[in-house]
Amino acid sequence: MTLDNFSVVLVEPKYDGNIGSVARIMKNFGFSRLVLVNPPKLGKEARAMAMHGRDIMENAVKLKSFKQLEGRFDFLVATSSVTATDKNYLRTPILPEHLSRTLEVKGNIALIFGREDIGLSNEEIESCDLLLNIPSNPEYPTLNLSHSVGILLYELSKGIWTGRLKKKKKFQELSGVEKKVLLEKFNALVDLAQKKDFDRRLAKKTFRQIISRAFISSGEASTMIGIMRKAGDAIRRNKDKASKQ
Amino acid sequence: MTLDNFSVVLVEPKYDGNIGSVARIMKNFGFSRLVLVNPPKLGKEARAMAMHGRDIMENAVKLKSFKQLEGRFDFLVATSSVTATDKNYLRTPILPEHLSRTLEVKGNIALIFGREDIGLSNEEIESCDLLLNIPSNPEYPTLNLSHSVGILLYELSKGIWTGRLKKKKKFQELSGVEKKVLLEKFNALVDLAQKKDFDRRLAKKTFRQIISRAFISSGEASTMIGIMRKAGDAIRRNKDKASKQ
Numbered sequence: 001m002t003l004d005n006f007s008v009v010l011v012e013p014k015y016d017g018n019i020g021s022v023a024r025i026m027k028n029f030g031f032s033r034l035v036l037v038n039p040p041k042l043g044k045e046a047r048a049m050a051m052h053g054r055d056i057m058e059n060a061v062k063l064k065s066f067k068q069l070e071g072r073f074d075f076l077v078a079t080s081s082v083t084a085t086d087k088n089y090l091r092t093p094i095l096p097e098h099l100s101r102t103l104e105v106k107g108n109i110a111l112i113f114g115r116e117d118i119g120l121s122n123e124e125i126e127s128c129d130l131l132l133n134i135p136s137n138p139e140y141p142t143l144n145l146s147h148s149v150g151i152l153l154y155e156l157s158k159g160i161w162t163g164r165l166k167k168k169k170k171f172q173e174l175s176g177v178e179k180k181v182l183l184e185k186f187n188a189l190v191d192l193a194q195k196k197d198f199d200r201r202l203a204k205k206t207f208r209q210i211i212s213r214a215f216i217s218s219g220e221a222s223t224m225i226g227i228m229r230k231a232g233d234a235i236r237r238n239k240d241k242a243s244k245q
Numbered sequence: 246m247t248l249d250n251f252s253v254v255l256v257e258p259k260y261d262g263n264i265g266s267v268a269r270i271m272k273n274f275g276f277s278r279l280v281l282v283n284p285p286k287l288g289k290e291a292r293a294m295a296m297h298g299r300d301i302m303e304n305a306v307k308l309k310s311f312k313q314l315e316g317r318f319d320f321l322v323a324t325s326s327v328t329a330t331d332k333n334y335l336r337t338p339i340l341p342e343h344l345s346r347t348l349e350v351k352g353n354i355a356l357i358f359g360r361e362d363i364g365l366s367n368e369e370i371e372s373c374d375l376l377l378n379i380p381s382n383p384e385y386p387t388l389n390l391s392h393s394v395g396i397l398l399y400e401l402s403k404g405i406w407t408g409r410l411k412k413k414k415k416f417q418e419l420s421g422v423e424k425k426v427l428l429e430k431f432n433a434l435v436d437l438a439q440k441k442d443f444d445r446r447l448a449k450k451t452f453r454q455i456i457s458r459a460f461i462s463s464g465e466a467s468t469m470i471g472i473m474r475k476a477g478d479a480i481r482r483n484k485d486k487a488s489k490q
Contacts, residue, residue: 021389021392024389025388025389025392027382027385028381028382028385028386028387028388028392029381029382030381030382030384049389052385053385095403095407097403134399135399135402135403135406135407136273136274136275136399136402136406137272137273137274137275137402137406138406139275140272140273140297140298141273142273142296143270143273143395144266144269144270144294144391146389146392147266147270147273147391147392147395150388150392150395150396151395151396151399154379154380154381154396154399157380157381157382158340158342158380161380161381161382161383162340162380189472189476190472192476192479193472193475193476193478193479194471194472194475199471199472202468203468203469203471203472206465206468206469207469207472209459209465210455210456210459210461210465210469211455211459214454214455214456214458214459216455216458220451220454220455223447223448223451224448224451224452224455226439226444226448227434227435227438227439227444227448227452230438230439231434231437231438231476231480233438234437234438234480235476235479235480235483238480238483238484239483
């Protein structure tokens with residue numbers, strides 16, 4: 001499955017600016033299929049907000065009613081800021097991170113977002129396969145329409161875009177060998193600088209924990225290995241000189 | 246740590262509507278501290294977009310320059326849509342999900358977002374502890390300002406709103422002063438061990454990033470300060486001996 005299996009469906013959006021914002025955030029995360037159910041006229045505001053997502057907006061499929069969604073998709077996912085217990089639905093909402101599992105399955109999936117003011121009707125939600133809820137502060141759970149879309153698309157696509165980052169070696173973690181060398185160099189420096197056994201062990205353990213928690217890159221490891229080695233050399237060299245003279 | 250330890254900082258935002266949108270999404274996710282560096286006048290558009298987040302916008306701290314951020318926070322986190330290899334070696338970005346680790350530590354953290362058109366300057370990013378990147382389509386990575394904020398705050402708070410984040414035993418985060426001393430001791434060691442200016446700068450920057458990413462504790466900082474000091478002393482002492490004899 002690719003991101004093209006997902007369509008963003010806006011049901012009766014009121015403000016054309018929001019449609020533009022949705023088109024832009026779709027482009028940011030690599031989605032392209034936009035469906036508009038009974039939308040307003042797309043004017044200046046929509047174009048201004050869409051930025052480089054304008055092609056998505058212009059290629060949007062326009063439908064006259066919610067019912068026309070049926071039969072077009074394998075899965076209909078309703079989104080709501082109101083959770084099950086609030087409204088007494090018989091269904092339990094899933095979280096955005098659960099939906100990213102659908103990346104492992106096949107089919108066309110509609111991510112359906114309701115009106116800015118009243119969201120989706122009970123009837124519309126009932127006709128969907130899943131109800132999705134973006135976790136938020138119960139005191140004010142109603143997100144701006146394009147923010148709801150953005151957060152869901154971010155969650156769905158982040159594995160893909162970070163996978164890409166990994167390929168480009170940006171997040172290339174240090175290898176086991178590099179970590180071993182880095183710890184050896186640091187430990188050697190500790191042995192040169194610190195006499196007390198307890199303090200030596202504490203320093204070594206601490207450095208190892210810090211390195212692990214920081215998820216350091218291969219390049220960073222190499223820089224740190226370099227400086228540890230140089231510092232160790234400087235101590236040794238001067239010691240030798242001092243003892244020779 | 247609570248969400249109140251985080252401040253959202255907008256650096257020279259152009260459009261007051263965006264400030265309103267940011268205030269709203271902050272309210273949605275339970276954040277309240279907003280800092281505006283050299284903002285425009287907050288007019289009708291800002292109030293319209295802020296909705297129930299209007300109090301956050303009205304209580305925002307206004308600063309005249311980026312420099313005024315220094316000293317106000319324990320950690321400065323820069324955000325950028327441009328990643329390391331795109332620009333230069335000094336930028337190794339972390340992901341939003343990495344930042345949620347900070348929920349386990351103490352301290353005041355500034356989440357810093359740049360201008361709508363040109364983001365943060367290199368100099369501004371250099372003066373921060375961490376660089377954060379929201380994974381997105383490299384063909385069009387520039388998110389709308391309030392979307393960037395929303396996605397980061399969603400990632401930080403989702404554990405809380407889904408109730409999954411249990412109260413863990415917190416460890417004492419190192420203070421700004423301890424961090425300063427640790428960096429000074431390490432930098433002094435680098436200057437003693439490494440002659441080349443470029444390599445010195447790279448080593449210092451790398452260590453700062455590692456320390457920031459690992460969110461080390463006060464005790465760990467103290468251990469590391471001890472070993473850096475000892476190593477520096479060992480080099481200096483032996484140098485002195487060598488030159489005296």
